[in-house]
Each structure stands twice: as C-alpha cells, then as structure tokens.
Amino acid sequence: MATTTVTSPAARLHDRSPEPRGPALFVGRARELETIHRSFEEGARLISVLGPGGMGKTCLARQFARSTCVLPSGLLDLSSAASLDELLACVADGLGIELPRNAGEGEVCRRLAAALRALGPCLVILDNFERLVRFAADTVERWLAEAPEVSFLVTSREPLGLGEEVRLLLGPWSVEEGVAFFAARARALLAGGELADSDRAIVAQLVERVDGIPLALELAAARLPVLSPAEILDRVRRRFELLRCGRRDVPRRHATLHAALDWSWDLLDEGQRLAFLQCSVFSSRFSLEAAEAVLDLGDGQAPLDVLQSLVEKSLVVRASAPGEPARFTLFETMREYAAAKLADSPARARALARHAGYFAGFADACAADAWGERARASVEALAGELPNLLDVVRRAEGHPDEAARIAVALEPLLYTRGPFGRSLGLLDTVVHALDRVKDPALAAQTLVVRAAIRRVSGRVADAEEDLGRAAALLGARGTPALEARIFHLRGNLARDQLRVGDALELFTAAIARAREARDARTLAHALTDRATVRYDTLVEDPGAAEALAIAVAAKDLRMTATVSVNRALMPWVFGAVAEACAHVERALPTLREVADRELEGVARIVLGSGLACAGDLPRAEAELREAGRIAHTLGRHFFLPMALSFLGLILLWGPGRRGEARAALAEALSLGPAGGPAIIARVGLGTLAADDDDLAQAEAELELGRRELGTYPEPNVAFCVEVLEGLIALARARQRASAGDVTSAGELRRVVSRRVEAWLEPWAGPGRPARLRGDPRLGALGALLTGPIVLRALAEADAGHPRARGDVDPPAPPAGPAPPETPLPAADLTVGPGGRWFRAGAAEEVDLSTRQVFRRLLGALLEHHRAGHEDALTVETLIAAAWPGERISGSAARNRLHNAVATLRSLGLRALVVTDQGGYRLRRGANVVCAPDPDPHDGARQDRSPVAASGGAGAPRAPVTRRR
Template identity: 35%
Template sequence: MPIEARRVAEAARPRRQRLALPASRFIGREGELAGVAELLRRGDRLVTLWGPAGMGKTRLALELASRWAEAQAGEAVWLCELTACRDLRAVCGAVARAIGAQVAAGRREATLVERIGRALAAEGRALLVLDNLEHVIEAAAPALDAWVRAAPELRFLVTSRERTRLPGEVSYELGPLGLPAEGSSERSAAVALFLDRAAAHRASAPPPPDGERLADVAALVRRLEGIPLAIELAAAREGVLGVRGLLARLGSRLDLLAGAGRGREARQATLRGAIEWSWDLLDDRERRALARCSVFRGPFTIEAAAAVLAEPDAAAIDRVEALRDKSLLRAAPPRSDGATRFALYEGVRELAAEKLAERGEREGAAERHAAFYLAAGEAAAADFERRGALDALNRIAGDLEELLAVAEGALAATAEGALAAAAEGALAAAAEGALAAAAEGALAAAAEGALAATAEGPQGAGRRAAAERALRALCAVEPVLSTRGPFGAQLELLDRALAAAEQLAAAPLVVARALAARGRARRLRGQAEAALEDLGRARAQAAALGAEALLSGIVADLGVLHHGRREMERAREHYEQALALHRALGDRRAEGRALGNLGALHHDERREGEAAGYYERAIAIAAEIGDGRLEGIFSTNAGLLEQERGAPAQARRRYERAAAILGEVGDLRLLAITLGNLGALHHEEGRLAEARACHARAVALLREVGDRRSEAIALCRLGAALASLEEVEEARRALGPAERLLAQLGDEPDVELARVAWGFVDLALAQAARRAGRGDEAAAGAGAARRRIARAREGGAEGAPSSASRSDDVRLLLRILERSLAALGLPEGRGEGEGGEGELLLTEGARFCRPPGGGWHDLRERHAARRLLVALAEQQRRAPGRGLSLAALQEAGWPGERILPGAAANRIYVAMNQLRKLGLKPWLRRDGEGYSLDPALPVHHVAVEPATGGDGRD
C-alpha cells in the first residue's frame, strides 16, 4: 500500500483507548512516571514495571497510559487486565478483546498467538499495557516474546510482581512512596496520600492538619514503609481508630489493614490478600525459603540466608534470587564491607512468619539464626576488643538488629516454661481459697519459684541455654551501643537476662561478662552506685575463675568509675593495677587505654607535664595498632591540655584530627565531646557563632546517644556561648535543664560548672544595663558574676579542693568569664585570673584591645592598625612564629587598594608604630618573613567591650 494511502487508512481506523481510570486522585510518583515514559520514548519496546504487592504498579501504569494517550494523539493505547486469566488461551483472549481483534475460538494456542501477533503488527504505533502478568508469566512469556518480535512498532508496558526475563526487556522496579525523615513531620508523597484518602472517607471536609497530627501521620506512613496499598487501607480506618489508634494496632497489620471500601479486587481488598496472592504463586521450595527468612529482623546477607535455610550457598543463592525476582525480597543497602543484603517488607514478614509456624519450623529456624549471628557477633566483638578496628565495629553494627532479636527470642524462651508454671501455681492457690494472696502477687512469686525449681528439671537446661544465649548476644552488641549509642539501650534486656541466668545457675563466666557490660552501661547512664556494684561483682567472679583478660578490663573500668567520682587515689590504684595486668597479658590496646587514663588523672591533678607524657605514649600505641577511637580520645584530651597551657593552635589541630577520626569511627559520644572542646576553643578565641554551632551539634549528638551527664555539660557550654552572643533567653533555656540534670546526678564540680555558666547571663545583663545607662544594675550583674567566680575558686570544707582545681570544664569557663569581666570595666576589683595581666585581650574585630599589663585602647577609628592587629592575631593562631609578608599585611590593612610597594611599606610602618605605642612593642617581631606576634604572647578574645574608649582616637 502506498505511504499516503496507508496514512489515510490509519486516520480512518477507530482508535481504542480503553483506560478506565480510578476516581481517586493520583498522588506522587512524578519521578517514576517520567522515568518509565523516558524508557518508552527512547525506543525500549518491552518495559516491565515490577515490584511487590500493593506498591501501586497498576495505578502508575494507568496514569502513564492516560498521559501517553494525551501526548501521542495518533496512537492507540490499550489496557489488558490479566488478573482473571489462568492459562495462555485466556491471555490470548484477553489481549484480543483489548485491541478489538477477531480471533476465532477453538484454534490451537500457537495459532492464536500467531494471529494476535499479526493483529498487533497491523496496528502500527501503539501502547499495550499488560496488567498483572505474574501468575501466568511462565505460560505467557513465550507468547509475549513472539508479539514483541511480530509488531516492531508496538510498545508493551507490563506490570508484574516478577520480571519476564525475556530478551530486550527493560525492568523498572517500583519502590515505596517518598517518606518524611525520621522524627520529621514534613510533607511527603506518603503523607499526602494518607491525608487525601482519609479525607475521602469522611462525611465532611476535614480540618487542615495541625503539626501534631502531621507528626502522627508521618510516623504511621513510616511504619507502613511507604507502601501505597497499606496507606490507603489504613486511611480507610482512620475515621474509626484515629491515627494513634492505627499506630497502636500495627503489630498485626495483615488483619488490621482490611479494605473498607467497595470496588477492589479480592486480591487487593486486604494487605493479607495481596501478599497471599504472591505466596500462592511460589513452589514449595520457595515457600519454605520465604517462611524461614521471616526470622530475620532486618537486612541479611547470602551467608546468613544459607545458614538459616540450612542449604548450601549455591542453593541459597537460587532461592534468594527467585524470591527477589518475585518481589518478595527487596534489595537493602549493602553492608559497610560491600556485601549485598536483602530484606522483607513487614507485611511479607508477618505472613511468612505465620506460614513458618504452620509448618512447625519456627524453632529450628530461630536456632540456626541465633547460632549464625552469635558466632559472627562474638568474633567481631573479640576482634574489636583486641584491635579496636573500625571494620569489626561496623560488622557488629550491621548485625545489630539480628543480635538484639536473638536476645529477645532467648529471653522469651526462658520465660515460657516459668510463666506456665507460675500460672498453674496461681490457679491452684486460687482454687484453695487464696484469692487474696493471688491478687497480691502470687503469680510473680510463683514465677520466681518456678524458675528456681525447674532449673535442674527436664526443661531447665534448655532455659539455661536460652538465658546464656541472651547474655552472649547482649555482650556482643555492647561495643556498638557503648560507642555509638544509644547508651543503656540494652539495660532492660540485661536486667531480665541476668535475673533469669542467676535463677537458672547459668555459666559463671557468661554472667561475669554480662555484669561487667551492665556496669559500663550504668556508668554511662549516670548510675554510679549501681555500676560500682555490678563491676565489683564481675571483678570477684572473674578473679575466682582466673579469667585474667576479663579481670584486667574490669579493673580498668573501675578506675574510670572512681575517676568520674573524683576518688583520685582509688582511680590511680585501679589504673596502675590494670596497666600491670595488661602488660603481663601483652594486650597493647588495653595498655594504651590505661596509659591514657593515667594521663587524664594527672591532667585533673594539674600535673601537666606528666599528663602530656602519658597522653603521647597512649596516642603512639593507638596509632601503632590502628585504633582510631583510642587515638581520638587521647588526642582530644591532649588538645584540652594544650588549650589550658596557652597553645591554641596546637589544641585546634588536636581537636580537628580527633573529630575526623571519631567521625569516621562513628563514635557519636566522643565526637560530641571533641566538638564541645573545639567549641570552647572558639569561644575563648572570640568566634562565638562557630562556638554556638559546635555546642549545638554536640548537644544533639549526646541527646541522641543518651549520655545525660555529657549532654548537660554541653548545654552549659552552649548557654555560655549564647549569653556571650547576648541571646539571653536562649541561654536560659539551655542552662535551666542543664543545671537541674547536673544537680540530679550530684557531682559537685559539674554543679559548679552550671553556676559558672549562669555567670555569662549575669554578664550579658550587666552589659545591656551599662549600655542603657543603668549603672547600679550593671554593677549588680557584674557582682553576681564575680561571686560565682569566687565560689568556684574557693576550697570546700576541711581543706577540700575547689571545683576549679578539680574540673577542666570549670577552669575553662572561668577563664573566659574572667576576661569578659575585665573588659566590662566595672569596679569591685578582680578575682583570681580576672583580666589576665600577661595576655593580649581583644574584643570583636579588635575594636578595643588591652596589651599585657596595660589598659584598654579604643581602635574603632584606627582602621588600618586594627585590621593589622586582627591579621597578626589570626596568623599567630594558625601558624605561631611565622611572619606575615608585606603583601599580606597590605591586603589586610587596606583591602582592595592598589598601592605602590614603597607607599605600602611606609603605611605598614606607621600602623605598626601605632601598635607599638599602645604597649605591644615587646611582642611585635620582624624577621625575613615579615611581621608577627611573639608566639609566647597569649591572645584571647572577649565578647564584652569596655566601658570607656581609653586613650582616644586618631
């Protein structure tokens, strides 16, 4: 047929667009729509939109087809629904009806496929949507391949829970809807879908969602994993249960999420029905594999799957690949070592767990799961204890969910038999008329008695093994929870496991390890007395068992505990004993830790030289064995020491190095402490915005990991920085909770830290009063700050050392507060250290300066001298002893000006002479590199400007 005639014929042919779109609005998925449309536009002819049940594949395909029909007005667009088809003949009939082709019934299947292929080819350019292919994919795939070859101008868009794996297929996996970030109530596609569908089920228009409801909806859609079907089914019940009622009932989502509306196909009416549809399409080996995979709490590797499936690696790979291809397993982010991981959606997991129980295989799968993860977790924990290596910590972190599941499952096993015995005993007591006793706690007493009585009975060994398994799992996860937090997350589980283990006479070594782990967790949670009891018991048991390695670590932990309680001699005794034990065992990592702890002890005792020596030896050992965390800890401590000794540039290098290491290690608690120290250095040097940012980040991290004491200290530092920025109300909001928490924890130097931090609020109020001309009020504020300083520097009763002498945190805030008071220039004298006679003090931008031993000078009109002084101070901070060239000084003093070299040198000489006359002559140096400040000159910044302009202006 000539080309023109063909065009006329095509134009005359009626175009079918059988696209019955749902009445509901299409929400989200714009990126996915664009992505699939681009595949079709670029010429891909077989595109499979695949994904698990309820992900919205059909809805997306319908929306795409509708938009395609509008954009490609000359093309036919058909929808062929295959849900009711059960064989190839039915598929052929459905396709024929969709495109309007006349295909005689009763013909052989091969003939039907061929005739439909010719009919499709005759249609020219068109789009055919084949919806829900998965249940006939084996029978229909060859026919689909034939149609693709027969109709070169036709595009096929297939929706399926399984890929066709045909030549030329391009698969597009459809994942969940976009979710709001954890803890956020921001709008997202998932939130928008829920709100839209919930509104559709209301009799009247709903009120605009407030912040609280949005937060609840965000939490709900995160729990529903962004699966559109689950969200729509939940929205249908929101009017009855409310969002919080839905959240409370999600433990059994398969039955909760039943369709409330008419018009859905049976397989989509409930989440259970949608997943059962996929289950029914599996063969028995795949069903067994999926059921066993339900024991995984989170992502898992092929190696873990092989252990749980009890199959060789090759067979496990086949099973996992088949379940992944059928959308019943999803790809999960790879492990830190690059290992591929898979996971189940929660609805699939719930159904698979039911099937596992029906098959009677739950106990065996759980045993294999526990054996695999205990072996891996204990090996990684031992590796971390030996080397402190990041890869070992990451392996534990990757398996954290599974190890906690092992612990919880084991605890449930220890309780089952005892609870049954307890219930039986309580019923017997009631039958004998002891109803009152039963009501007053007979059940609890019976449970305890049953545990003890059956410890050696027929089931006692099994429960004892379960209790030991729980303790082993909780000890394996300790390295992650004690470094990355949240601290104390395992405390409740440890309490339960230790109670059961001691009732069931579990292995003493396992119990001793768990007691030590609980003692460390309690110390980090601020429970010093309880921690001391646990560590003491663990020490006695380890000594009795001759477990030298365990004993040495417990002794070191006791030293840290006593050190935190300011019991210096007891801390020293334990540190030195631990050091001797570590050396005898040849444990270099533990030796480095003990040396660093001794350095911290000397640091707190103000023996700075000895402290520096211990720190350097500890850092050297940590670097030698590659323990970044240990190096980060003692680099931070060494930086704090150098900051106190007046070497801010060296301190900054230490802090920045430590922060980089600890960030890589992922120790959020220690990273936060390092950031706090860096923020304190920024505060001391007058960079208040940077100080606030560091302290705010430290507070957030410490709150996340649950270190309450360190969080309170960080809040004190943040409050001081905010007050220095004159953000007084914000400072009060930080200092109030910090003071209450430190008072609750009861450590006197920490309580004094909060009182000193309030001195910055006193100072800010005094400065504001002075500017307003309220002299008496300003003097009162300054007086209040001075009294706080005096209290911190005074010794306690009976010659007890002062808080300032016992706490570097207190000393640091005192230094900053005293310098700021000196700048305020109000009467009443100076406290110890106030004013720093041997220091150069600068206000912001060097608007005012006070050289060592002199008074305040006003540089607000001496622009060049002020800018040069700022440049010299910054150079001393960054590179002590190195001079600034004349070119650098010219740019600093007269930025952007073009000046002849001779004129520039003359200007610099005049400005430097002004600085000499202000009292800086002994401290200004000139050498071959240029001008610099003497590196021995302490330079500090203050947030408060003096009350007077001093010597006038030029």
C-alpha cells in the same frame, strides 16, 4: 482523557477494555510515566511493570494509556487465566476474534498474531500476567516477532524473562504522594472534608507504617467515614484486620490486603514458600551470606537461586545500590504476612536459632578486630548489621549465650555513638538472662560492658554494683585481662568523682594486670588515663608516651586520638591551655572520622574552655554548645553538666548574657550528682547573686559549694570557691560604700589587698598549679575560668565606687511611637505561654525556653496551685513530673529535685516556692498570672528556643501532560 477510537478489530480491543476500578484518582508516579514513555520512544516494544500486589501496577498502566500514550490502546485483564488455553481465550475475546473449534495451540497463536498485526500501530496492555509467565515465550515473544507495529505493556509480579523485555520495578509511594492520595480520598469520602495540618502529620506516619503501598492506603482511607486518621494509625498494628474494603467494584484479590498477598503466595512453589517464610526472621536488611546461613530449604536448593526468584516475584526487595554488596529486605507488610504463617511452625524456632548463631559468630569476628588498624572497619561492620544484632539481644531469654556474645562485641559501638538510654535498655535485657549463660567469664564481661555505659551515663553507683557482680562471678577463676578491665573502669569512676588518689592506685593496678595478660588495648587505655591524674608532678607521666607508641604500632586511629585527648587534660588543668588545645585540635579530625561522639564531646569541652582562657569567646562558646549538643544526642551524658557549667561561667564574661548564664548554670546543677561541675555552677550562681547584691543567696551557694568541696577536693575547683568568697567580701564592702560609709574606699582597698591581690601571686608548694599571675591567659584552669570576674571586681575596687547593677546594654531609642500594650495585672508571679519564661514580681524575665526540667517542675507547681490544694506536692510526684520516664534511685532522685528547687528559688522564686510537710508548693494566696500568647504578627516576643523550626513541603510536581 479517553483513548483514541480506532476501527475494528482495534475498536473491539478498545471496547473490551474494562473501565478503571478504584477511585478516579491518580497520584504521583511522574517519573515512572516518563520512563515508560521514553523507553517506547527509544524503540522498546515490551515493557513489564513489576511489583508486589497492591503497588498500583494496573493503575499506572491505565494512566499511561489515558494521559501519555498517543497510540490506540486497550487493556486485556488476564487475572482469570491460569493455563495457556485460558490465556489465548482471554486475548481472543479482547480482540473480538472467534477461534475455530478443536484448533491446536499453535494455530490459535498464529491467528492471534495475525489479528494483532492487523491492528497496526497500537499498545496492548496485558494485565496480571504473573500466573502466565511460563507461557510468555510461546505467546508474547511470537507476537512481538509477527506483529512488528504492536507494543506491549505488561503488568506482573515477576518478569517474563524475554530478551526484548524492559523491566520497570514499581516501588511504594513517597510520604508526600501517600498524604496527597489520602487527602484526596478524604475529600471524596467526607463530602469535601479537608485534612487538618495535625492530621497530615498523622497520615505521614500511616504512610510509613504501611510501607507506602497504594492498596494499603486505599483500604485505610476507606475507613475515614467511621475512624479518624489517628484511630486508623492506632489500629494499623492489626493491619490485616483493618485493611479490608466493602466496595463491590473492586476485584476480590484487592478487597483485602491479605487477599492481595494470598494471590502472590499461591504462585510460589514449596521451596520459595519455605524461603519466604524464613526471610521473615530478618527484621531489617540482610546480606546474601546471612541468608545462606539462616535459610534451610531442605531439598538441596541453593538459597541464592530461591532468593533471586523471590526478588523477581517482588516478595523480597534488593535494598542495595548496583555495584554494592547485595543486601535484601522485605516490606514490613510482607514480613508480617510471612511471620504470621511461620508463627505456628516448628521451623520458626530453628530459623531463629540459626539467625542467633550466625550473628553471634559475626559479632565475635568483629570483636576480634576491634583493636588495631581494623578497629574502625569493625565498628562500621557492627553498625551495618545493628538491627539484626539487636534482634538477637532482644531475644536474650531464648538465646542467652548468643545475646551476651553480641552485647560484649557491641561495646565500642554503644559506647562511642549512643544513645545511652537505648544501649542500657538492651544491656538490661541481656543481664536479666545472665543466669542462663553457661560461661561465667562471658557473663562477667557483659556486666563490665553495662558498667562502662552506666558510667558515662552518670550512674556511678549502678556502675560500681555491676563491677562488683562481675568480680564475684569471676572469683578465683578471674583472668588477668578481665581483672585489668575492672580495675581500669573503677579507676575511671574514681577519676570522674575527683578521687584522684584512688584513681591513681586503681589505674596502676590495671596497668600491672594488663601487662601480665599481654592486653595491649587495656594497657594503653590505663596508661593514658593514669597520666590524667598525676597531680603530684608537673612533668607528663611517661605512660602517656608509651600509650601513644602502643596505639601507633597497632595503627588504631581511635586509640591514638584517645591518647591525644588525655594528654591534653593535664596541661589543661595546670593552665598550659595552648598546649592542651593543640593536642585536642590534632585529635578532633580523627574522632570525627571514627565517629567517637563520646570522646569528641570531652575534647570540645577542653578546647572550648581553653579558647575562652585565650580570649576567643565566640569560638569557645560554640565549642561548649557543640559539646552539650553531643551529650544530649548520646543521652544525658556525664560530661553535659561540665559543658553547661563552663558555658555559664564564660557567658558571665561579656555583657548582656546574664539570663543565658543563669539558665546554663541552673541546668548544670539539676542534671546529676554533686561534683566539680556542680561546684563550678554554684560559683557562677553565687557570682550572679553577689552582682545582684543578693548576698544571702550568694552565701547560700558558697556554703553548698564548700560542703560539696569536702568530697571533691580538686585544686582548681577549690580555687573557684575561693574566688566566690572574695567576690562576696567585695560586694559587702561595696554595699557599705553605697550607704555612705566614709571608710568604704579604704575598706575596698584592704579587701583587694587581702583577697584579690593574693590570687595574683604564684602558688608555691609541691604539685600545686600556678595561679593567675595578673593575666587571664595564664595560670591554673580554675583561675582562668574565674579570672575575668576577678579582674572586673579588682577594677571596680580600684575605682572606689559601687558598680551599676545589671549588665544589659542600654536599649536603642525606638524608631517611632511604640504600639500600645495591654498591661498584665499586678502579680506575684507571671508565667509566659507554655512556661517558656516567668517573672517574679517586677523582677526581670527568666527564660526557660530551652530548660525542660524547670518548665516541667514549675508547671506541676502551677497546676497544683490553680487547683487550690491545701497540701504540698510530694517529692515523688515532682520527680515524676520533672523527669518523666527516668529510672533513678530514691536518694539520687531526691538530691536532684532538691538542686532543681534550689535553682528555681535562685532564679527569683525564693519567696514563692515553699517547703511544706516534706514536699513543695507555691505560697498560699500568691497571685499567679498567665501571660497571653503574643500577637503572631508581633515579633516582640518569640520562643527563645535556640533550634529554629524548618521544613515544609517541596514545590508541587508539574502535572503530567499528554504528548501528541
């Protein structure tokens, strides 16, 4: 919409306003336009639109004049002016005033003020004022006083510093605004071409990569005639090469992103330039204290003053809210520009050294507060500075001692919040530089930290290796505190593997060393952990009470919650589930408060299985699923198989959950080394096989469980194996009864008498937990987890007849005639779209929608089968396909693959997945059919993923209307 025509000299002002440059397109900025309008309506007469180059200040000012402002308006481009004379000449030319020769600056300012006063009510836009700020008091301030009906809208990279000035800082576009702009440019440049939905997702990433800077997006969009959005995104890493413009109607300073920043660079003095360059060593937000430690200006300038000037010039951004401690940052585009200028300067190495030294000292201070009432604040402080701390860790080769100090201090944060994959990658970087760390004790501490994270990631052998290296580094110089820590970690590794005797001995040694070192923190941990392995008594170890007293005296919330969870474990094992759940429920609010995700996951497993024993199956399932979600968030945590195996057993209790139970048990079996969770998972899969009268498979699972039980003889796990033995015996008797054996009823009763009833009697003996005692809410944990299965089998044996196969509730009759279906051809194996399910022959469908390992494994076998290869897929190929990107030792990887293949066979592919020449393949000649995607309008089969997709763009913004 054109601005209102006015008479001279206002008409002259309007006539000299340049036409809008750039695309005839304005996106977003509704809030900013409303702010300008409201400020003028409330009486403001000078508004400065501030922001770095390329942020769209001029476009916003033009749009306000065209669409919102009701006054006559004109724009004066001051980009060519650098002195007061040139400023006055530009304004005079814009107003059509011929200045007298040899007139002084005062006289010229007076004449211009009179000309402005003659305009009456109008808006004057002074564009690109940043190089003229020092003249604002002599010009703009005087004109405000002498032309009271004129308002000024100024665009500048720094404020004018006048009393009447209202400042509007113009930030970057939102992702939605950036995508909308890019789509509009695509339509203009590609003759009506529209961005595909997939391209919009790519453009959203592009907007984030260029910090939402409008000029950067305009220059990127200019590449659309020759590059796709994906190619532009890929090349934006070299943004200063890519973001150039060949258009002739664009000012030179906006022709490239680099030129736009050069314009700002030229406005800085030497101190500001030095500070701006050194700020680039911060890759994220930084505090004023950090800036004062890292910035070395050399000439006595205060970093605070220079930093403030950079904020005012829009090169550094204040990233904290008003009232919060000051934190600053650079847009990534600015940081890259400054880093490139600093790269070849010796000042860079000195700045990085100061950066590493400051943050290592910060980490040391946090580590000193990591125990006691300041423990939570210490972890939160580390989390607040994590990006800067990790920058030092990534530069471990250059600053090994500082990186090791930070790695040690970060342990409570890395351990409790994960993700462990990233944590281990960072620790690996530090460990690779340990040969350059001067202090052997510091190097040993770093290895202990990595061992702790490796342990909770399920990498038992690697954790043991780290502890061995740490002990070797210490040698005879070892300190009792660090030795206590090593003994404690080794005790936890033994406990994880159910080597109860070894764990008890190691925890006892840790307690002795910790007392010698007066290390209250390790002492409390070792005391409470030792209490969890006291299988030799039904009385709680007094160390648990001592640990709680230590934690309470230190006012350490996390340690207090840790003691509560550990105090729940022994009642949980021995069947006092109400007591165990009470301990856990007291601890959970604190664990959430201190954000200890690792311990919260363990606590929810205890609570979930305990609730199941008490009969609250819906809540039990919810707790175990939440534990699994936490484990996934942390990064394949060692307690994930336990959560899944318990979940699988619980799903066996109710009808209609066979497929879900099988999938949970199979995933538990595929995730890690043998142990208690694997044995429990095999019991569940064996139970399913026995229910299906597949006694060969049930016997196979039983044999594997027995074999693993030899290494992990925990009493409750042993009881689960014993239950499976009895269920198989019952199934055999049931089969004979189904075949018409006249002695079947008597044999069923003898089986019940010999096995099932024996489970219901007290289990006598020192240190042995009580048994089921006829009630699924009492007795040992193993009995409780398998109790409903046992009682169901007992009821069937009492009835003396075979149980109907399957546990799926009968379907309700259809409401009307079913639509005709296209039958699939007869097949040995039918696979759903994307491998989300499969069906072997006429068997029931097996859901893999949430089981990525099995989907990838089956997909590799299918692809190999379709290609018609004669040889089998090698073990190495299948491991890489099923667990892409994971690093694991050869024997562990082969064991994991063996378990995964065994699980696929147990799910129905026993006759189809064959072993050949040390590898695996699908049976030659097998007829494999891929089911088509269902009709999108047919809800009969949807992806069974438990995570529902959500999202979508919000409602469109209301258009900005012109106010009259």
